[in-house]
Amino acid sequence: MTKDGARPSARPRLSREIVLQAALRLVDEEGLDALTMRRLGQELDRDPMALYRYATSRAELLDGVAELVLAQLDMPTDVPDWQAQLRRTAHDFRQLALAHPNVVPLIVTRPLATPLALRPIGTLRPLEQMLELLVRAGYTPVRALHVYRSYWGLLHGHILNELQEVVVDPEETDALLRLGLHRLPNKDFPRLRGLAKALLAGYDGAAALDESLDLLLSGLTGDTPAPRKVRARKA
Amino acid sequence: MTKDGARPSARPRLSREIVLQAALRLVDEEGLDALTMRRLGQELDRDPMALYRYATSRAELLDGVAELVLAQLDMPTDVPDWQAQLRRTAHDFRQLALAHPNVVPLIVTRPLATPLALRPIGTLRPLEQMLELLVRAGYTPVRALHVYRSYWGLLHGHILNELQEVVVDPEETDALLRLGLHRLPNKDFPRLRGLAKALLAGYDGAAALDESLDLLLSGLTGDTPAPRKVRARKA
C-alpha cells in the first residue's frame, strides 16, 4: 500500500466543478439542510476547510448549486419559430425543476439576495439568450426585457405551484385523510374540502404549463410586427 | 424599586400573537437571518427558551411569520364583479409583499415543505375564499381550482420578478457600474449590457402586474358561461 490505508478509493484533485456536483447530489438526495460544509467534506473525503478553496462561503456554494442546475438550460437563438422555442425551453425548465426539486427554492429565492449583475454567470445566460431570441424575432430590446419578465415569472410561478402537489401518505385510502384535510374545520373550508378528490388526482403539470403558455403567447402575438426575417433596423 | 432594576419597561405576558409580531418586525428590519431564538428572546426581554411555549421550533416560527403576513389578505366573495376583485386582491398581495420583502421567500417557499392541508390555516384562507368567489362566478369547483393555480402562480412569479429589481448603489452615476454590469464580459452578454438604462429605470411593478392580469383574465373570459347572476345549476 502506498500511503492511505483507509480509502484507496479515488481521490482526484478537487475542482469547483467536482465540489458543486457533489453538493448538488447531496441536495438532491437529502435536501438543502444536509448540505453542510462538514457533510460535504466527508462526502468528498476531504477536510471541510478544503472546500473554501472552491467556494468562499456556504452561501456562495448554494449559488453555485443553483447555477449548476440552471446552466443546463440552453436556449438556441437562431430558430425559425421563436414561440415554439419558448415553449420548448419552458418544458426544459420544468423538467430540470422536477429533477431537482430541492434546488428550486434556491433558484427562485437566491436572486432576491443578489443584484442582477452580480449573480452567477450561468444564471444570466438564459436571460441573455432569451433577449437575443426575442430581438431576432423583432422585438425592441426593452420590449424583449418585458416579455422575458412575464415569461420567467410564469415559469417560476408554475413550478412553485406544481411542486407543492404532494400526497402525504399514498397508502391511506380516505381522500380527506390522505391530504390531511380532515384537520380543517369544514365550517371554514367547505370548498377546499370538497376538492379532495381533485387534489388527490394531482395535476398534469405539463398540460397546465402549456395552458399558461398559450395565454402568454397568444397575448404576445398582437405585439410584435415581425413575422419573420428581421434585419437590423436603423437607429 | 420593586424587583427589576434594569427594565421597568412593560413586560406583558407573552402570547403567540405577540411573539409572531415581534418576529415579523425583526425579519422586516434585519432580514431572515436575524431571526434567531436568542435574538428574538432578547427582543422580547425573555429567555430564548420561553419562545418554545408559542412555537414548537424555529421552522414553525417561520411558518407563523409567513402566515401572519398572508392572513392580512382578505378577499370578499360576495362581489358583483369577480374579475375586478381578482385584480384588487392581486394588488393587495403585491403591496403586502413590497411591505415585507424579507418574508416573500417564506411565502413562496415554505409551502414546498408542507403538504397542503397541514399548512397554517391563515395560509389556506385565501385559497378557500378564492374558490368560493370563482364558484359563485359560475365555475365548477375543479375549474376554479385550475384558475386559482394560474392566478396564484402569476402572483408569485410577478412578485419574485419585481423584488429582484434592486439598484446596487444609487449614488453611482455610470449605469453599467451601478448595476455591476461591467463585470460581465460583453462578448457574451451584449444584449444584457445594452439594457443598462432600461434596467436602471426600474420597472413599474403595478403596471406590469396589470398587464399580466389582463392576459390571464382575457384568457378566462372565454371560459365561464356566467356573466352575472349565477344560480345553482342542476347536475
Add this chain to the structure above:
DNA sequence: GGCGCCTGTCTACGATGTAGAGTCACACAG
C-alpha cells in the same frame, strides 16, 4: 538542489437550535 506556491489539514471560537430540569408567581380551595 532549493524555493515558492498551491492544496489540503488542524485547531479553535463563537453562535445556533433545542432538550430537560428547575424556579417562581399567582389563582384558588380550605
Add this chain to the structure above:
DNA sequence: CTGTGTGACTCTACATCGTAGACAGGCGCC
C-alpha cells in the same frame, strides 16, 4: 391566611454549525 397546584418562564448543557488562522506537505520551475 395558608397550603397547593399549575403554567409561564429560566438555567444549564450539548451537539452541530460556519469559518478564521496557522500550518504542512508535495509539486513544478529555476
